[in-house]
Amino acid sequence: MTGTAPGLRMPDADARVLARRNDIIADLKAIVPGEGVIAHEREMRPYESDALTAYKQLPLVVVLPSTTAQVAAVLKYCHDNEIRVVPRGAGTSLSGGALPLEDAVLLGLGKFNKILEIDTPNRCAVVQPGVTNLGISKAVDHLGFYYAPDPSSQIACTIGGNVAENSGGVHCLKYGLTTNNVLGAELVLITGEIVRLGGKHLDAGGLDLLSVVIGSEGLLGVVTEVTVRLLKKPDTARAVLVGFPTSEDAGECVARIIAAGIIPAGIEMMDKDAIAAAEAFVNVGYPLDVEALLIVELDGPEAECAHLLEEVTRIAQACNSVTLRVSTSEAERLGFWAGRKAAFPAVGRLSPDYLCMDGTIPRRQLPFVLARMRELGAKYGLRCANVFHAGDGNLHPLILYDANAPGELHAAESFGADILRLCVEVGGVLTGEHGVGVEKRDLMDTMFNEVDLAQQQRMKCAFDDKSLLNPGKVFPTLHRCAEFGRMHVSGGALPFPDLPRF
Amino acid sequence: MTGTAPGLRMPDADARVLARRNDIIADLKAIVPGEGVIAHEREMRPYESDALTAYKQLPLVVVLPSTTAQVAAVLKYCHDNEIRVVPRGAGTSLSGGALPLEDAVLLGLGKFNKILEIDTPNRCAVVQPGVTNLGISKAVDHLGFYYAPDPSSQIACTIGGNVAENSGGVHCLKYGLTTNNVLGAELVLITGEIVRLGGKHLDAGGLDLLSVVIGSEGLLGVVTEVTVRLLKKPDTARAVLVGFPTSEDAGECVARIIAAGIIPAGIEMMDKDAIAAAEAFVNVGYPLDVEALLIVELDGPEAECAHLLEEVTRIAQACNSVTLRVSTSEAERLGFWAGRKAAFPAVGRLSPDYLCMDGTIPRRQLPFVLARMRELGAKYGLRCANVFHAGDGNLHPLILYDANAPGELHAAESFGADILRLCVEVGGVLTGEHGVGVEKRDLMDTMFNEVDLAQQQRMKCAFDDKSLLNPGKVFPTLHRCAEFGRMHVSGGALPFPDLPRF
Incomplete structure (x- = not known):
């Protein structure tokens, strides 16, 4: 149990690796010279978590290679010595994909920054x-x-x-x-x-x-x-802000736009809490007296945009829209998006902490799922602001909690898990775009049966025979593949006519 | 050597399986009763090749299951008894993907025909x-x-x-x-x-x-x-036929349309031989006095189509187009396509046999590749008509030959292989959409090195531990994975905290 968050099961650390830490650091410094190896606790702190900040763990050591040859040498060293490796980009994962392990090398790709x-x-x-x-x-x-x-x-x-x-x-x-x-x-x-x-x-x-x-x-x-x-870049891009008295009306508007054969560049929905938070944060003129706001962007040639804007306006009015505003300049269009893109930090100001969930549902289930989420919020005594990619049914409920209030993190996690189970129940999936990581790992069996997960793990083993790469992520249960040996097909090539069986 | 075409290396037949043929047929009839097992030579003839008719081989037996449970039972039986399996759809593969093996069950999916x-x-x-x-x-x-x-x-x-x-x-x-x-x-x-x-x-x-x-x-x-x-379905779809005095002009027109940010629903190019053959076959009014013909289709809302048609017309004229005709009805639009879609059989009438190649090149290499193909045609003494998806650089050279003329099949195959090597040399790839099959199998090492191919085979082994599925296709050299054992991750599940190493 090396994860610092209560309840997060992680693979046990390899005592043999922990005992050899100093030797490993010296070996890695020989591979990645200069500033490429970070081993002091204070300097490793920035790497102890990603954007899923509920979980923190210092790695064994941080390595920052700057060439593919160095990456290859570090990985080969880890493979030869059976040392786990956690790769990391900018550390913005919302599912804990880059959460370190006590006994694993954290391999940062930050120096690979060239076009x-x-x-x-x-x-x-x-x-x-x-x-x-x-x-x-x-x-x-x-x-x-x-x-x-x-x-x-x-x-x-x-x-x-x-x-x-x-x-x-x-x-x-x-x-x-x-x-x-x-x-x-x-x-x-x-x-x-x-x-x-x-x-x-x-x-x-x-x-x-x-x-x-x-x-x-x-x-x-x-x-x-x-x-x-x-x-x-499209010739023209214009965004429309449309306010609705109910989220059901907004959901119906999304369904009718898609049904009309229009594929907007984006359709985003925000609920009342998210609208208020975003407007307070960026002041772009979002309407505050509506229950749901859609941002619909249309792009393409000028003639196409103008035509589609008319269509979307007509559909919105038929769905009881109460406000509708079309961007008249590029600055205004970017302003419409600024609120949406800042929604996570904006909502974050409403509460000391929040969990950003990520699930996907069939579009037509939206009203049912929103109603059920309100009931769940009442059950757990927690607020939940909703921001989502409405066009493709990808929900991002933001569960507000206070990590210092006893039991609130646990309640928020349970609330989040219930939302994801709800997504699967209505025919949706656990993720939209944030990955499984550690956050949704233990819910994988709500979507996949044993045969599915076994086949995924066989594919994992075809790449990583010793299961050294990012263990503890994605799979709720991991199985050994090392004992079956690596399939060394690079040795013993058997050209065709001589091949007795294959 | 079970392939009937000269020069096609295929895996040796498993004598043990051939000797047990009657038992295997009886076992399969128990799994798929009624008309589901075909074992008489005459009735198996329709299955002896796919659309790559240069190669023919009768299978061990044809099985036509009608339920997923039957497919599962047939595959499990073949796995337990180490019998090879070649899956088959409609048999229209142009790369020999469904070519049978003498010792393999041909598994036809024709009865799975329900929506x-x-x-x-x-x-x-x-x-x-x-x-x-x-x-x-x-x-x-x-x-x-x-x-x-x-x-x-x-x-x-x-x-x-x-x-x-x-x-x-x-x-x-x-x-x-x-x-x-x-x-x-x-x-x-x-x-x-x-x-x-x-x-x-x-x-x-x-x-x-x-x-x-x-x-x-x-x-x-x-x-x-x-x-x-x-x-x-788009509100509107309109096709434009544009004729050019040279294929370089046509290639330039394609490049400029894409550079203008227009993504047509399709851009097809045909050369003079293909135009003449298609026109003689379907009589749709293709211009016969041009060296290259483009069919450009635009779809979407009426306003968008009208706007893009103007753009395409302007670009075509700037690229020296000599004829330009816009479809004025749905019937006419379908007529424009009828010639293109019939181009393969139409070209087939010019010659007793033809090989349809499939490679992809960077769009800007088109003029160079066309010129080089003309040189190769002269070298091999064979005609080659060209039909291609010009928008994405996917070439379909049709090499005309006579299988009854000594050496012509071999010359056509060598010509085709040279064309595919040329595609790779200019930065393209061996395939566009027809697959590798047996046709391009032995050219895979022009694109992939040993490490690439080994990793692909490890992934294959993760699905098919005994290499029973469609052997002889795709990989130029196959390697055993059976000796390393199947990675049976479904047994011995080890839940997290108890997991010592993984």
Whole structure:
């Protein structure tokens, strides 16, 4: 039990590794010289948690390599010596994906911060994993391009972390998640071998290793280079703020917009608590007398935007909208989004602490789920503000609590788990874009049966035979695969005609 | 050497299985009663090849199960008895993905032909794998929806085969390949275990098994149910036929359309040979005096289409277009496509036989690659008509030959291999949408090194420990994984706190 939060089961630390800590640090310093190894407690503090701050744990040691060769050497060393490894990007994970382990090397990719190639004829860029999400769009802005997925944390989160978590954002309804916008990657295996996945093309032949690495939460290897798809910036983008007297009306409006065949660049919904918090934080003129607010963004050629704006206005009015405001300038459009993107910290000011949940439901279940969440809030005596990607049914309930009030963290966690179980019950899923991490690990069996989880773990074992990469995350129960041996297919190649059985 | 084509190395047949053929047939008849087992040579003839007709081989036996339970029982029987299995959809594979083996059960999914659920509020349908691609769109047409990927063989090919090959089509530039349009699947493992992959949502938590199964060419398991994404039919779709004096001009026009930020529903290019063949076949009024023809389709709201049509016209004229014709009715639009979709059989009338190649290049390399292909054609003394998805750089050179002329098949194969090597050399890939199969198997090492291929095979072993599923396809060299044992993670579950090492 090395996790510091009550109730979080983590794998027992390996006493043999703890006893050899000084030797391990010396060995790692030989691999990553200079400032690349951090071993003093005070200097390791910034790495003790990610954005799921309820859980904290100092790592064995922090290593910050700056080349793929160093990453490969560190991983090979850890593999040879059976030392666990937790990869880390910017540490903005909301599911505890980068939570350290007492006996594990924390491998930070922060020094991988270069943009290697911008290739606009092929609509892509090759970047290192430590480049921030927004940094990519900024680097190609002058050429008229951008990178589409836009997590709220995009100013800080890195593309490597986005790949690990299959991150989304407010524009994923139209443009897809990370997996739809990454074309290739360089992956270092735990053995130190380097594999190239995908490339600048949609299809590459052979088994699609890239797709399984995207969203694998650091369990399969360490990504040291990413090829992202670039999109041309739309000619026009306009946002509409629409207020409704009930969240049912807002939900109905979302359903009718989609049913009309319109795929907006984004449709976000906020409830009364979230609206009030965001408006107090950024003062952008959100209406305060409505129960639900939609932000609908339309982009594309001017003619298309104008046409779709008319359609959306007509649909909103038919759904009892009480306020409707269309952005008339780029500054105003960005203002509409500023409130939404600041909603998490804004809600955070309402309460000493909050848990940001992440689940997805079929769109048509929205009114039922909102009503049921209100009942659950009453049961646990906790407030819950709601901000969500309404277009794709991805909910982000923000549960407000005070970690210093006895029992409140536990109540908030139970409330959150009930919300996620509710999502699965109505035909949805445990996650939308934040990953499983430690936060939802113990709920995986509400979605997957033993056969499903066993097959996922066999795939994990095909990459990580000793289960050294990010243990304690994603899988509620881990099983040994080391005793079956690594499938060393690189040795003993048997060309075809001589092959007796395979 | 069981393949009947000269030069095609296939794994040696298992004499033990051949000797037990009658017992195996009897056992399979007990699992799949009635008409479900075909063992007479004459009745097995239709299954001896797929659309890569250069290779033919009778299977050990054909089994046509009609329930998932039967598929599971057949696979478990084959696993227990170490009998190879080749899954088959409609047999339209152009890369030999469904080529039988003398010692393997051919598992046909033709009886899985039902649409199980149409769920328009969630924009998806649940179908059995033997439903044809076009059958899905027809079933939801009256509701205003369709399924986007549209291979030329869509009237015959099945969604199960589309999943196996990650099939594309003329509309994939805008709407993506199969992997972008399939949300979930039911997969039967070679052990007979049944795994559910994905669902009705973008993200599902855990490792993304679905993505690796899509495009895995029958090497990982048998898909018995597919959840596809449905799209609303666009308000308007209009196609433009544009003729050019040179293919360089046509290539430049494609580049400028994409550079302008326009993503048409499709951009297809045909060269002079293909134009003439298609026009003679369907008589739709293609211009015969041009060197290259583009078909550009624009879809969306009426206002958007009108605006984009103006843009495309302006760009085409700036690129020296000599003819330009916009469809004025739905019948005319479908006529424009009829020639393109019939191009393969149409070109087939020019010559006794043809090989349809499939490679992808960076768009900007198009003029260079076209010129180099002309040189290669002269070298081999063979004609080559070109039809391609120009928007995404996916080439389909059609090499014309006569199988009865000594040496021509071999020359055509060498010409095709040179074209695919050329694609890789200019930064492209071996495939676009037809898969690797046996056709491109021996070229895989031009794209992937040993480490890449070894990691792909470890993933294959995580699904198929005895390498019984579709052997001889995709991998140029296969390696044993059976000797390392199956990773039986379903036994001996070790819950967390008690877990000493994992």
